[in-house]
Amino acid sequence: MKRRLWFSVIVAAAIGPATVGGAARAGSADDYYPKRVWGSLEGGQMNTSLLVFRDLNRNGVYDLGDRPMSRVAVELDKPDGSTIMRLTNAGGFANFRMSATQRNFEVVDAGHYAFRVVPPPGYSFTTGNASQESDYVVSPGSPGDMIAKTTTHPVGLAADLTISGAVAAGTRVVLTGPDGLSAAAKVGPDGRFSAAVAPGEWLVDFSAGGATERRHVVVGAAPVVLSAFQGKGGPAVAPLPVEHVVGFDDLMTSPGVFEVPSGYGGLGWYNLVAMHQRFTDGPGYVNTTMSGEFIAYNSSGHPAQVFSDKPFDFTGAYFGAGWDDAEGETLILKAWRGDESAYDDRLVLSANGLVYFAADYRRITRLEIRTQHYWQAAIDDFAYRTGP
Template sequence: MKRGLLFPGAVVVAAAIGLAMVRGAARAGTAEDYYPKRAWGSLEGGQMNTSLLVFRDLNRNGVYDLGDRPMSRVAVELERPNGSTIMRLTNAGGFANFRMSVTQRDFEVVDPGHYAFRVVPPPGYSVTTGNASQESDYVVSPGSPGDMIAKTTTHPVGLAADLTISGAVAAGSRVSLTGPGGVGAAAKIGPDGRFSAAVAPGEWLIDFSAGGATERRHVVVGAAPVVLSAFPGKGRPAVEPLPVEHVVGFDDLMTSPGVFEIPSGYGGLNWYNLVAMHQRFTDGPGYTNTTMSGEFIAYNSSGHPAQVFSDKPFDFAGAYFGAGWDDAEGETLVLEAWRGDELAYEDQLALSANGPVYFAADYRHITRLEIRTQHYWQAAIDDFAYRTGR
């Protein structure tokens, strides 16, 4: 081929381009062409969620207000006009979503008529807002995103944990509880030495006695049930609590929604195999439900044992604990605290992905705390409280 000659196909391509340019320039567009208005009245053929929000009513006032948090993994039923019932779990944002469409018939809400929602709280939780059951009529509305709308929308449903103080004592022990205003609460001790008493929010004194040994604990009951460290039933050397109180919530370690190994020196303590992350970084509902302050939470990495330790003695006051994943519902948390090479404290408690318990440890003058789970699932941890010397 000589220089300057086109290959045969190039003529066709050039002609096509020229024709397109001529056609493209046939007329100028108008604003109506570029910004068309919707022709209302026909079916959209799309979809829209109809939803119900479930939240943790942390102040137990029956109102969704500042400070309350979404509650993940709560069952919400929807009864449809044909009498059938379907269930969806709330997501990390607290919403149970039901897909709505007139044309997409495999969705959950497809026919006009009367629908009824019902929130089914997990064990140990109660509705605070008085609206666990709600109803609404749905009508066809061509042109809306799902071609259907609700005549009335749902209202948020608040749940709160049933508050208790529980623990374990040695055989033959007695337990008495005194709450706000001097009100007492009965604590029935089972054959296994465990006890539990229903309580109200506020400050409580718990008195233990067995064989001449006595011990008094002071706890503040807030938004979660309280589990006390074990009473051994024998006198322990009197050890005064250290004077300087600290609480770490892991929010000051990072600013992005990722995962961050907690470094030694954080809060003046050393940390091993504990990771901090944003509560919604994974799909585990327990991370969202255990978070009590801020947006970040800690857990034992890969479910393996973790440690908090220091060359100088510290007191482990307590922390919120939950199960990170719903597959680990009922997992056993094992805590051991050491003074040098001497095991000073040991406790076990059950974990839930539905929400935390506050473990009131009051482990005094320890140098190492080991945190592990019996079946190697991740334990979610928030608001780790401890005391140090001056």
């Protein structure tokens, strides 16, 4: 009985007459679905935005395959002569709030505004529109009561491509490009070298004390860091025949985090976590993603391992710093054959952009991935080879 009485009250409230000035009358469609009265100030807000993207194919056009670039500085010159800056978000957008009535926002006065993108170190423009201008006018009834006469166009950035590495003093390094031309790289007193390169297939020849080594390197969308020249001489260990690349996208179908399980890709995994690139606010996860939507990192910034009872070759992977507070963090990679140490490399990470570490570690059984200060390293497209 109580349930029936409660239901009847609800129905009466739902279908009862409208009340105006204390007098009841039947409602109409105009009452329930009012139209906006145009011409008055809305008092709301709207973003005016500029998109910055990673131009992976370097063609100067925002097209399929390109990716948003997070944590890029975009300046806005205002009509009063002041300049403000906003960083791009995970979607690659630098947003400036626009309102004709809310005076604490960024775009509040009609007039001429100018956008200017400031690229991070190691990146150059591909689109030729680093600076863009537009006039803004008051438009009552629009979401922010203000509109742009012209909207911005996407700004493309691409990494300055290099092949770099570290060798012992006295080592000669010669690079041969896709055009067949060769040039010696300048090796500094600390044994480090870096050479500007173009996309394509390269040969890198090392020689020191009678020992030689040749590396085949494919340069794509990111700078390449080579593992250290061993300088041991003798015949090189042949690469294993079966190539693999794991991008961690086939582990998950929804945003979240997922511990990479042993057996994935036929290898053992310890303390590596996969997640959607935008699951956290770390810009480096977005900027390091190269394929799909998911990425991996060393859990809680602590050392992680990849291992197998059967020897495997670690070919390489894309690496970046997950968080902007970890800019300049050092990645330490070590590998073993059983209990014997085989490889030891270090490279600097950035949240602004990724590098490809061309490891060419052969016949190892364990790989350790750690960071010097225990920040999370973002990892994508982990490449390796196994036996038949």
